[in-house]
Structures are given as structure tokens and as C-alpha cells.
Amino acid sequence: MVTGQIESGRYEGLDSLYCRYTFSFGEDWRVVRGVEEGITQMSTARGTAADAGRLCVWNFPIDVTFKATGVHGWPQVVLSIYGSDFAGRSDMIIGYGAVHLPLTPGRHELFVRTFRPIAASLLGRFQSWLMGKRPEFRDTHFPSKGEGRDVTRVQSFGCVKIVVDVTLQGMEELGYAVPPPVRPGVRLETAAMG
Amino acid sequence: MLRDQPELHVIGEIVGATDYELPSLFCKFSFEAGTNFRLLQGLPTGQTHCDMPPEGEMAILSHPVDVHYAVKGIDGWPRLRIEVYGVDRYGRIELAGYGCCIVPTTAGMHELRCHTWRPCGSMREQFSTFFLGGAPRLKHLEVIASSADRFRLETEPAGEVIIRLSVMPKDMHRFGVLC
Numbered sequence: 001m002v003t004g005q006i007e008s009g010r011y012e013g014l015d016s017l018y019c020r021y022t023f024s025f026g027e028d029w030r031v032v033r034g035v036e037e038g039i040t041q042m043s044t045a046r047g048t049a050a051d052a053g054r055l056c057v058w059n060f061p062i063d064v065t066f067k068a069t070g071v072h073g074w075p076q077v078v079l080s081i082y083g084s085d086f087a088g089r090s091d092m093i094i095g096y097g098a099v100h101l102p103l104t105p106g107r108h109e110l111f112v113r114t115f116r117p118i119a120a121s122l123l124g125r126f127q128s129w130l131m132g133k134r135p136e137f138r139d140t141h142f143p144s145k146g147e148g149r150d151v152t153r154v155q156s157f158g159c160v161k162i163v164v165d166v167t168l169q170g171m172e173e174l175g176y177a178v179p180p181p182v183r184p185g186v187r188l189e190t191a192a193m194g
Numbered sequence: 195m196l197r198d199q200p201e202l203h204v205i206g207e208i209v210g211a212t213d214y215e216l217p218s219l220f221c222k223f224s225f226e227a228g229t230n231f232r233l234l235q236g237l238p239t240g241q242t243h244c245d246m247p248p249e250g251e252m253a254i255l256s257h258p259v260d261v262h263y264a265v266k267g268i269d270g271w272p273r274l275r276i277e278v279y280g281v282d283r284y285g286r287i288e289l290a291g292y293g294c295c296i297v298p299t300t301a302g303m304h305e306l307r308c309h310t311w312r313p314c315g316s317m318r319e320q321f322s323t324f325f326l327g328g329a330p331r332l333k334h335l336e337v338i339a340s341s342a343d344r345f346r347l348e349t350e351p352a353g354e355v356i357i358r359l360s361v362m363p364k365d366m367h368r369f370g371v372l373c
Contacts, residue, residue, distance in 0.1 A: 026260075071203045071362055072235045072262040098256060100205055103360035104303055113210070113254040115245060146258055150220070150241035156210075156254035175198065175365035177373065179302035 002075075002101055004164030006040060006060040009081060011158040017056045017083035017094060018042045019160065023064065024098070024144035026073010034064035062164065071176065076100050076144040079160055081114055089132045095158050098143035106181035107165050115156040200265040200366045202231070204272065204297055206359035208242060208257040213353030214290045216280025218246040219253040221355065223277070225261055225297075226339045228270010236261035244281060252356070259359070268371055272297045275339040276355050278310055282327055289331045291352030294339040298361050299373050306357045311349040 006019055022037035038060070045054040066075055081094040095114025102108040117135045119125045128134050137143070171178045204225070211219045224239040242255040263272065274297060278290040291310030298304045314320060315330035323329050337344060363373050 070235075070262075071205070071364075072260060074203075074205050074260065076258060098207075098258060100207065100258065100260075100360070102303060103205060103362055113252075113256065115243075115254050115256065117243075118246070143256065144258055146237045146240050146260075149243045149257065152243040153218070154243050154245050154254075156245050156247045156251070175368065177301040177363045177366060179300075 002066075002164050002166050003061075003063045004162065005062060006058050006079070007161045007163050008058060009043075009056045009158060009160045010054070011045065011056065011081070011083070011094060012054065014045065014083050014094065014158075016042050016044050017081055019058055019060070020080045020082065020140075021060075021062070022078050022140060023066075023075050024078050024141045025066065025075040026068075026070075028070040029066055029068040029073050029075060032065040032067045034062075036064055038062075062162075074100055074103065077110075077112075077162065078141055078144050079112060079114065080140065081158065081160065085132065087132065092132065093134050093136045095156075096137060096143045097160060099162070101164065102166050104179045104181065105166050105168050107163070110162045110164065112160045112162060113156055114158050114160060115154040118153050118155050120153060198365050198368060200369060200371070201234070201364040202263045202265050202272075202366075203261070203362040203364070204263075204359055205260050205362070206303075206357065207259060208255045208276075209356040209358050210245075210252045210254045210256070211278055211290075211353060211355045212252040214253070214278065214280060216282055216288060216290055218244050218281045219255075219278060219290060220244040220280075221255055221257070221276060221278045223257075223259075224275050225272050226275050227263065227272035230267040230270045231263040231265055231272055234262045234264050265363075265366070268373075271299060273339050274308075274357065275335070276308060276310065277335070277338070278352070278355060284327075286327060288327060289329045291355075292332065292335075292338045293355055295357065297359060301361055301363055301373060303358070303360045306359060308355045308357060310352040310355060312352050314348050314350045 019040045040058040040060040043056040084090040085092045097112040097114035242257040245253040276293040280290040293308040293310035295308040
């Protein structure tokens with residue numbers, strides 16, 4: 001079971017952003033309860049006192065329970081961040097990212113660095129800049145897959161923070177060695193994202 | 195397959211590559227395991243996308259890894275062989291570094307930093323690399339991950355690859371293996 005939230009995103013120079021999330025998992029897995037995809041609100045970036053830079057706060061709750069017959073295909077959170085570009089055109093892709101949910105129980109802070117695909121040629125890049133049509137992945141789950149990535153060229157930018165609590169049930173009976181939960185307060189807080 | 199044969203899951207991602215000179219980077223990787231490890235599911239080899247990060251930042255490769263082995267004995271524990279390549283200003287692919295890192299043997303999440311190296315070649319090759327590009331590469335890639343001799347191989351340090359792996363063994367303790 002996983003509960004938590006998509007807390008915030010750091011994208012320097014960008015103002016209003018929203019985030020779409022979905023879970024990607026193997027064939028042995030299925031969702032027992034909870035919502036497996038969603039879209040956050042549009043958040044305006046603002047500098048907070050605690051952080052030096054500007055932060056988009058989503059504070060979007062996640063609560064999903066999975067069931068599986070094998071560990072292979074462990075669920076991943078796939079994020080796609082959308083926002084408006086420099087010319088004010090909305091719903092432009094800002095970044096994709098994917099991360100495996102932690103395999104150890106306990107509270108985890110995940111920092112997902114995101115990236116977006118770019119056109120292969122300079123001409124294509126100029127065209128997409130001019131027309132405001134950025135290349136996107138046809139399959140939303142693409143960032144969570146290992147195949148076919150050798151031909152993609154991307155540009156990385158920005159970072160999203162996710163906080164999740166993971167609880168595992170019945171793993172030890174099946175012979176899996178589950179490490180003890182990570183206790184909060186043991187890990188050092190990272191001062192800055194990225 | 196034996197009903198309670200031990201199994202090993204390695205799940206994680208190749209996070210990124212940092213401290214390389216080339217502007218855009220990608221990485222080829224493969225899990226090399228001994229004969230005691232038989233692959234059941236997952237992709238043991240792959241190539242990441244090519245990332246062009248903003249100036250001075252880490253290249254994000256974010257490549258998911260999820261492999262599942264059946265284990266007969268614990269020697270020949272899997273290791274990850276990494277080849278980092280970069281694209282230079284003229285669009286040519288060049289070698290950036292080789293590296294090898296052992297998959298941790300304890301259950302749990304691990305963040306690994308793999309320092310890489312590359313061969314520097316003879317004086318003449320260094321001279322031509324400086325002006326024309328095309329850094330020397332290894333002819334036999336087995337050298338990267340094997341414990342055999344690397345005698346007389348001259349290398350120089352390259353950047354680092356950051357890998358996050360979670361290891362989850364199954365049924366190992368039934369055979370007295372503590373991990």
C-alpha cells in the first residue's frame with residue numbers, strides 16, 4: 001500500500017504548472033483500491049521563506065493499494081508536467097519523469113528529475129520553437145519502460161518532490177527479505193532540491 | 195524450476211551521469227552474472243536516451259531497471275557494466291567512460307556512484323584525439339567487468355554515473371544465505 005503526496009515542483013523561470021500522474025506496473029500487478037491516475041491543480045510558482053528558489057506547490061494526495069504475485073514489474077509513478085511556455089501558450093509539455101516506488105517500508109522523499117524529448121534535427125527544433133508544438137511521447141508510460149530509448153534525445157530540466165509512505169504486507173511469508181522500515185529523522189533533510 | 199529455488203530481484207534506475215566534458219550523454223549498460231544466475235524476467239541490457247542537460251548540471255538518464263534472476267549459488271553475483279558515450283559539438287559519438295559496479299548483496303535500497311575511466315592510448319593517439327576527436331576505445335569490452343588482468347592498460351579518470359538499486363532476495367535464508 002502506498003499513501004503520500006506529490007508535494008511540489010521546482011522549475012526555474014516557469015510560472016504556472018500542473019502535473020499529471022499515473023502508475024505503471026507489470027503484468028503480475030493490479031490495483032486493489034485507490035485511484036491510479038490523476039491531474040493536479042494549476043499552481044503558480046512562488047518563492048517560499050524556507051527555500052531560496054521558486055516552488056510550485058501541488059500538495060496532491062496519492063493513495064493506492066496494489067496486489068501482486070511477483071515482485072517483477074514493481075510499480076512506478078510516471079509524471080508529466082505541463083504548463084505554459086514563454087509566449088503564454090498553455091498545455092505545453094515541460095517534463096516527463098518516472099520513479100519506482102520504494103521497495104522498503106517507511107516514509108520516503110523522492111526527487112524526480114524530469115526531462116522532455118527534443119526534435120532530432122536543428123530545423124525540427126526551430127520549427128517546434130516557432131510553432132509551439134513540442135514533441136511529446138505518444139505513450140504516457142514510455143518514461144517507465146526500458147525499450148526503445150536509444151533513439152530518443154531529451155533535455156532535462158526541473159525536479160518534482162514526492163513524499164510517500166510505503167507499507168508491505170505478506171512479503172516475508174513468501175520468502176522475500178524485506179529490510180526494516182526507514183525511520184523518519186534518521187535521514188538528513190536535503191537542503192535544496194536538485 | 196524448483197519450487198523454492200532462491201530468487202533475486204534487482205529494481206531501480208540509472209539516475210544520471212555527472213562530471214563529463216561532453217555536452218550530451220547517454221549510457222549503455224548490461225548486467226553480467228555468473229552461470230549460477232539465470233535470468234527469468236526483465237531486460238538485462240539496454241541503452242538510455244541521450245540527454246542534453248543545461249550547462250553544468252547532471253545529465254538525467256532516468257532509465258528503469260527491473261531484472262529477476264533464479265539463483266543456484268551465490269558466486270558470480272551480478273554486476274553492472276556501464277559504457278558512457280557522449281555526443282560532441284559536431285554530432286559525433288565519442289566514448290566518455292567505462293565503469294563496472296557490483297550489485298549490492300544486502301536487501302534494501304542503495305545509491306551507488308560508479309567512478310568511470312577511459313583508456314588514454316599512446317602519445318600519438320592522445321595528440322590526434324586532442325585535434326580530431328575520436329577517443330580510443332577498448333576492443334574487448336569484457337575487460338570492464340572481469341577480474342582478469344588489466345596490466346599495461348593506461349587510463350585516465352572520467353566522470354561518475356549515479357545508480358539507484360533496490361535488491362530483494364527471495365528464499366535465500368532457507369539455504370542459510372544471509373543477505
